[in-house]
Amino acid sequence: MTRDATPVPVPGVMEVPDYFQGASATPDMADPVKLSSNENAYGPSPAAVAAIHEAASAVHLYPEGSAQQLTEAIAKYCGLASQDVLVSTGSDDLIPTLMRAFMQRDDEGLYFADSFPKYRTNLIGLGAKPVEIPRDKNRNYALCIDSVSRGLTARSKILIVDNPCNPTGAILNADELVRLHAALPGNVILALDEAYVEFSDIGDAGLQLAKAHHNVVVFRTFSKAFALAGLRIGWCTGAAPLLAAMQRLRPTFPLTGVCIHAAVAALQDRAHIEQSISRLRKTRSHAVSRLRDAGWAINEPHGNFILLRAVENSPMSIEAASRQLLEHEILVRQLKIQGDEPVLRVTVGTELQMDRVIDLLGQSGG
Numbered sequence: 220m221t222r223d224a225t226p227v228p229v230p231g232v233m234e235v236p237d238y239f240q241g242a243s244a245t246p247d248m249a250d251p252v253k254l255s256s257n258e259n260a261y262g263p264s265p266a267a268v269a270a271i272h273e274a275a276s277a278v279h280l281y282p283e284g285s286a287q288q289l290t291e292a293i294a295k296y297c298g299l300a301s302q303d304v305l306v307s308t309g310s311d312d313l314i315p316t317l318m319r320a321f322m323q324r325d326d327e328g329l330y331f332a333d334s335f336p337k338y339r340t341n342l343i344g345l346g347a348k349p350v351e352i353p354r355d356k357n358r359n360y361a362l363c364i365d366s367v368s369r370g371l372t373a374r375s376k377i378l379i380v381d382n383p384c385n386p387t388g389a390i391l392n393a394d395e396l397v398r399l400h401a402a403l404p405g406n407v408i409l410a411l412d413e414a415y416v417e418f419s420d421i422g423d424a425g426l427q428l429a430k431a432h433h434n435v436v437v438f439r440t441f442s443k444a445f446a447l448a449g450l451r452i453g454w455c456t457g458a459a460p461l462l463a464a465m466q467r468l469r470p471t472f473p474l475t476g477v478c479i480h481a482a483v484a485a486l487q488d489r490a491h492i493e494q495s496i497s498r499l500r501k502t503r504s505h506a507v508s509r510l511r512d513a514g515w516a517i518n519e520p521h522g523n524f525i526l527l528r529a530v531e532n533s534p535m536s537i538e539a540a541s542r543q544l545l546e547h548e549i550l551v552r553q554l555k556i557q558g559d560e561p562v563l564r565v566t567v568g569t570e571l572q573m574d575r576v577i578d579l580l581g582q583s584g585g
């Protein structure tokens with residue numbers, strides 16, 4: 220051993236790509252509007268905010284590790300048994316925990332092209348092999364369920380699908396989910412990331428699949444419909460042996476007491492969550508029809524965001540649209556999908572914010 224030897228990270232760690240968060244406001248912006256991270260502009264339930272204040276006086280105590288109160292509230296809300304619910308610090312923690320529990324180095328994890336970029340990153344960080352399944356090229360962003368079997372090998376362990384998909388907004392319906400599951404051998408886990416499901420029409424199709432099969436896990440989050448992204452709260456459900464393995468790797472105290480109380484209050488305020496979802500869906504369909512009228516190509520969105528493509532009669536290019544919005548301090552996300560096509564992902568904000576977006580993107584030559 221020599222004194223000048225240096226510590227070396229394990230293989231794979233330094234290949235983990237940086238995660239580019241949605242653009243944030245800069246100090247020189249007077250009145251920025253952030254529509255770049257699919258946050259919920261309508262805000263959390265006032266009952267959840269009150270619960271945060273109330274729980275603040277107890278932060279000298281460790282929280283209850285299993286978050287029983289919250290798992291029971293989630294179970295009640297979704298028609299599950301509380302022992303079938305596992306909570307942690309967002310999907311950001313739960314998804315890699317599932318991977319760590321069921322994958323070894325060089326195992327393969329499958330995901331569809333143009334889905335949430337974190338899946339690939341998580342797999343690389345584990346030293347596992349990311350396997351990308353192509354999407355239908357006909358620009359409706361449909362998933363090629365038939366291509367899944369071509370991507371499977373003896374080392375495949377997980378197929379992860381965001382449903383609805385970020386950024387395309389596309390969704391698999393209940394029948395397609397059943398077909399997708401049927402394409403997998405029993406030892407491959409179907410991981411359904413339902414971060415945006417509350418904004419869609421598929422209801423509990425994913426939860427039903429997880430109830431019926433031993434190899435399905437569904438991830439949900441409080442970051443989107445419940446507007447608690449800043450608290451970092453997520454949960455998942457699946458067969459008992461899957462959750463038992465994940466639980467062993469989960470932090471001892473996965474959620475703070477403040478988070479537990481806020482999430483319980485948010486679940487109990489049904490009126491707020493229902494109003495928030497219906498308001499978002501209404502604003503989303505208004506924005507989609509106005510932006511389509513202005514010449515943008517937009518597939519039917521199922522999350523809390525809209526994906527714009529420039530076509531022949533669009534008023535400007537995607538790059539110009541992004542610039543135009545930025546000049547007016549509206550931050551959105553410019554991405555490339557289907558290989559090299561630039562697209563714009565715009566989070567659905569308040570009615571006023573969306574009216575500004577519609578005005579700015581409806582002006583030709585911007």
Ligand SMILES: Cc1ncc(COP(=O)(O)O)c(C=O)c1O
Nearest residue numbers: 309310311335381385414440442
């Ligand atoms: C598809 C998808 N899954 C998961 C997340 C993150 O969820 P969480 O805030 O629970 O970590 C996001 C956030 O944008 C997302 O788009």
